[in-house]
Structure formats: C-alpha cells, structure tokens
Amino acid sequence: MALTLEIHNIAKAFSEDKLNSLSGITIPFIEEISKEVKVVALSQKFLRSASIVLLIGRGSYTDQIDGCACLTNRMRLRLTSTLSPFELQASIDKLGATIDAVTYRDLMFLRAQVTSKKVKECLEFMAELFTSPSFPDEEVAKEKTSQKIEYEKIRQDPMTASVEDAWEATFPMSPLGHPVTGYPETIEKLNPQILEKFDTDTIEKAPIVMGIVGPQDEKELVGLAISSFDEIRKNRQQPEPLTLRRRRDFNIVARPLEVKQTTFSVGMITSGVSSSEYPTLMLIEDYLSSERRYAGVLFRELREKRGLTYFAHSKLSAFKDNGLLTAYAGVKHNKVLEALSLMLESIVQLRDKPVPEKEIKELKTFHKRAVRMALEAPYQAAIWLATNVFRGGEVDFESYFHNIDAISSEAIRRTAGEFLIPSRMALSVAGKPPEKESLIDIMREKIE
C-alpha cells in the first residue's frame, strides 16, 4: 500500500561550502512521527546495502532485576507470537539479512544489514520482531543459559574483564555499575512473567529512534520506515534521568585470573552526550588514544616509547546525562605499576598543562575526518545517527563540526579539571593484580 507522507526535515540547513568540503556525505533527514518517536535517514548513493537500527530507549540501568532488559531483547530474536524459533531464523536467512539484538546500559536496539532491494521486507520483519515478542517458559530458560555464558565469557579474558569491571569500580553505588547481562544469580531469577511485564510497562512506552542508511533518497527511506512500523506512531516518553551518588574518593576493583598478562583500566565519570562538554570529551578521548587512533598520548608513552604493551587505548561511553571515559592497557604482570603510573601521568597532565594549539588543531582534523569516514559505512552510520538522536547529540554535521572547531586548549584543561579528579576516578585490574596498597599509593600520588 502506497503511503503519502508530508515529511519535514528538522535537521538544520546545510551550507553549500560545508557540503563541498564533505563530498560524499549528504544531509541526514530527521522526521518526528510522534512524541519521542523519530526516524533519521541518510542516503549514500554508492551503497549496495542498507543498515537499519531500531533503537528502543530503555537499557539495563532501569532493570528491576539485573539482566532483564538484555534477556527481553535477546528473546526478540528467538521467536515471536507467530513465528517459531526455527521459522524466525529461517526467515532471516531467506531475507539474506544479518540481524542482531544489542543491549547497552541506556538503550537497546535491533540492527539489520540487508541488500538495498530488500529494505522494505526487512523493515516489516523487524516490525514483527518488535511488536510480537513471545516469552514461553521453555524458550526463556534456553535463552537464560546463553546469557549466562555471555556473562562468563567476558570475565575470562583479562581485557574484556577489566574494561567491564571498570563500570563496577566507577559506579559502585549505581545501576550503571551492574553488568548489562546481569549476574548468573539474577539471570536465574528472571521468568516469562517478569519479561512480559518489562515489555508491557517499559518497552511499549520507551522512546523509539529508527536510524536507516541506504542508497535510496532520504525521503524514500523515511517513508519505508514509517509505513512498515505503524505500531510506533503512539506517543512515548523519556525515562527518568538517573541521579548519581557522588563518591568521596577513587575506588579499586581487582579480579585474579590465571592468565599471561594483566589488564588494568582507569575509569572516569563524565557528563553525557547532551552536555556542553561532550565535544571536548570526545577530543580528550582521541587525545588519550581512542580505539581508532594510534598516535594518541597513551599509545605513544606506553607502546611506542617503552614497548610495554600491545594495546593502550581510551574509550568514551556516554549516555544522555552521564558517561564513562576509560583508559586501559594490558602488560606483563610485573609491569602493571609502571604502566599505570605512566597512564595516570598522561591523564592528569590534561588538567595541569595546556595541550599545544597545534596538537589541538590536528586532533580536530583527525576527529572530523574519522567521523566523516565512519558515516560512509552504513552500519556505523545508522548506529551513530540513532544513538545521537536519542541521547541528545548533534546529527547535523554543520553544527557537529562547528562544536568541534570551537574547542580551545582552555576548554580541554577546564573539562579535564572538572572530571579527572579522585572522586570521579576508579581502577580495575584483571589478571595478577599487585598488592592493593601499592595500587592505592600510585593512585594517590598521581591523581591527587
């Protein structure tokens, strides 16, 4: 059935100059269908395929029982009220699509990658997954087993264990510190009634953002999305903002593992995507050594100058109002204190010493180009657009790049001074952790 839509792009207008300097990237198109329901589309003419992200604005931090959001989302890809587990999986193969269900602390999404010819079919299938979940006892029990394995897998590798433990260390008094999968004992408590209630009470009311990237025109993509998802027209609402209780001092979590090297992560509480500091935090992430940057200070100090580690990176995971900046590295067991000391020095230097203007200029160029290239990969682009819209970030590129260009050396120093302080910092160590006292001493010496 053809659907006639009056579509209004609420993204800001794009100047011709800026468009020329961003050859290849066109303007994302945002349509607000009803309260807290938006579709954001980006057309990339050279693509063969399309990526679709159906973002649901509830994640694990609203769980009454840890693991509930994650399990509910996983169940969407197990069966529906009309499709048996086998029929559902066979339908995905028939579509030739890759579809998975991902849960974060603040949101969850179904994401699909499909050939451009099958976008409509895929959207209709995703609508079915979203609107007709089913939670029979036997199938819930099976998915719980899988979720427990996921929990254990993360904790047997020192790198993933340390990065995950950084959440617990940094947010010890908040649901943000709990694992997205929940704990084995909380997963065990979940049952079909709890999942159904969560689905009805929470997911049906949660904000929706659909991100869609493909070779079709933006208006066509938005039209396809809206016509397939009639259900999402009803008004929805934002969750209550999460209030964090402040710690007075840093926190440490240590996990002994029988492994050949130890990974440690320094966690730092930051503000969120909707805050004015967010662009500065993104530059700080790149400055330290984001996962896409091999010329950052941690990479240089720990790996290039001293050969201590294969990886030394930073990662900013920001929600709407809060975030976590992590810096992590894996080293020989007997090198943890040396490497930690270097890492902390590099971090606190940001609040004590201005980053040279030349370096800031290079950082900005790097960041803008990296974002631009990421947006040409449909899968990354769809997630970037949907999560930014949901979390209150900029998605019109002119404003986004303007915000990056406006960052000064003083803004970096000020932001670092606000966030890189003991009461916002924490440490996690997985492998053969040194004595806790020596870790405490280094933390005190370097960050206070």
Place this chain on the structure above:
Amino acid sequence: MTAIETHRFSNGLVLALEKLPKCGSAGVAIGFPAGGRTEKAGISGISHYLEHMIFKGTDKVKNIDALFERVGAPTNATTEVDSTVYLAECPKETAFKTLEMWLQFLSEAAIDYEEFERERGVILSEYFITEDNPDFLVDKNATLSLFKGHPLASTVIGSEETIKAISHKDMIDYFRFWYHPSNAVIWVSGDLQMDKVIDCVEQRKEWIKHGVASVPTYQTFMPKGPTAMGFQRQTKLVQVGLAFSSLTNSAEERASLQILSSMLSTGRSSILRRKLIMVGEFTDRFRTSVSAYREAGIFLTTFAIWPNKVSKVLQILTETTRDVRKNIVKLKKDFERARGHAVGLFSTSIDMRMMWRTLAGAWETLRRGRCSWDEMITSLETLKFEQFKDYVTEITKPERIALVISGDIKQGLTEKLQW
C-alpha cells in the same frame, strides 16, 4: 555493479582500482605474499614482527602514524598465513597523498635496531593476548593443526621462543627477500581515475623497477586429519573449535565453501545453530571464519560451552559431520536457505568500512591475481546443488577435520571420536 579495473606494470606489480562514484572516502591497501607460510623454522612470527616494524618509519620519518593522521588517514595492517597487507582509509581528496606515503614508507623502511628490540615487548604482549583469549588461542592453533606438514600450517604470531629468537639480521634479510614491488599488489577503492593512480605509482620509480621477486612455494595440500589439540586452562568455560580444510581453486568451490559455512554454522537457521544454540543448552553464539588461500582454505567455527557439556557437544559435532557427508542429498532445503544467507552476507559485507573493503580486495588479488565482487555474488547465486553436494562430500571427510579445545578438560577426550 562495482567496476574494478586492473593494471599490471611491466615489473609484475599489480594495481587494482575499485571505482566508487560519489563516495567521499577512499581506501588504499598494499600487500605482499609474505606471511606465516614463507617463514623458516625457528623464526616463525617474523612476518608479523616485520609488519610492526614498518610502522616505525624511515631514516627521515619516524612517526608515520602522525603523518597519515595529518591527511586524515587512519592506518592498519594485517599479517595472515599467506600475506601481509598495509592499509589506510582517507578522504578521497588525500587518496593520492596517502598512497604516495605508503609507497614511500614501505620502500624506505629503516628497521632501526633499537626500535626493533623495543618492539619485541609489544609483540610478546600481543602474543600473550592470543594465549589469554580462548577464541584467539583456538583460532591460531586450528590453522596450525589443520595444515600440519604443509606450509600453510602456521599460527602467524609465532611462539614466545621464536619471537625472542628473531634477530635484527633475520628481519633485514626477510624484508629484502620478500618485500619486492614485483610481487606486490596495490588495491585502491574510491571515486578516482585509473590513469591518475598509475601516475601516482610511477612517480615512485623504485616501485616500477624490474627485479627477481621471491615467490612462495605453492604445493598441493594433502589432508592428513583428523587432528585434535587440547589446551589445559583454568577457565570456567571450555572453548571448542571445529575446522575443515577446503578446496578453493574455482569460483564454484569458493562459493560452495561460503554456502557450506552458512549451512553449518554462519546462517541463523544453520544445522549446528539448531543443535547447539537454539536448544539453549550448550552455547550462546558461534564465531566463524572462512579463509580461501591459494591451495586450500579453512572454515572454522569456535564457541564456548560449560565443561560438563563437552562430551555431548563432541558427540553432536561428529554426528552432524557424518550426517552431512552421508545424507547431503536430503539437505536441499538447507542448501537453499544457506545460499540466501551467503548471498546476503557477501553482498552486504562489501559495504563495510573502507579499510576492510580494501583488505578483502587485496587478499583476493594476491591469492588469485584478480578480484570481482560481482562474479563472486553470481557464483553464489548460480551454484548448482549437484556441484555443492560433491564438494561437501569431500570437505567433510575425516582427514579434512581439525578439533581444538581449550579449558578445564580431561585427557583422552578426543581419542575415540568417530568423524
């Protein structure tokens, strides 16, 4: 349709351009046929070590990452059993500069002694990751075990002993022997013109000079399995890897390998997924990889299970393999579903990040001299069940199987398996 133009310089250097009209970014990949297979005993891991050393720059330029960064070009590189490929993605405006820089840094690499010694710590750290992470541990040993007795048998990263044994002279000799323009492949993707890319390469005279290139010894692979390797580790989960060695000569054989992978484990409705994931008892997901080298390929599925399920899972793996081999004629519906999955997966994966897109193109060109995404999709779409049936009957034979297990496991676990 994606247009891929190929140009062969008179010294043998192959240049491929994948034209992507209206694409704002571009990708560059430069590959050499040097990898695990071209290493002498005692210095395994040298190809990968050399890959790291290239990033240490030339006598004049030390921090090459910072230079690439200035033109907006994140870089990376990957060493495989049969190749080493250097990569960059960039805005199309700086594509020629990026290509020019890689050409320069690869031909003028300094391989400084002090840097070489310092980097050994980094290489060892990476090696420890492959030992600590059960996925990587199984992955690297599956190739070693499956191709036992053949040059393809390699972990790529080497061992702690060989990494410590590699000397600076070994590295210089290896670099001079294998990094010759006449056996290299340059792959470029983007909204660019071939004549300008050729001009860019020709500006660097050393890349078009003639000389005798070192060529790997290619030899027929004779499967000698089934093999099994076990690693005793104090972990809560047990990691299992099941690998098949495969034929990869023709387009039909490579299409068959992709569809077999979808039918057994990659597809959502695959046979092993139904038996090991959907039943909710054994594992949560598979990690699958398919690599098609010149003489043979590897199809590997790894997953984590609870220790008390190991025997049952091994029984399921052996039964499934036997069943697929003996009753493939009954699996026509599975074949069609798997074909749908394989076509979709291949078509959509081409639209991945520019860096990985160029890597896939460089690999295919190094291995077979040319690459066409459209031909590969056509092969998947038109493969006949009869061809697939014969292929699967061969690939699932016991001699083509390797099993690798890591975790808290018992002795003799794999001895009586009936593949």
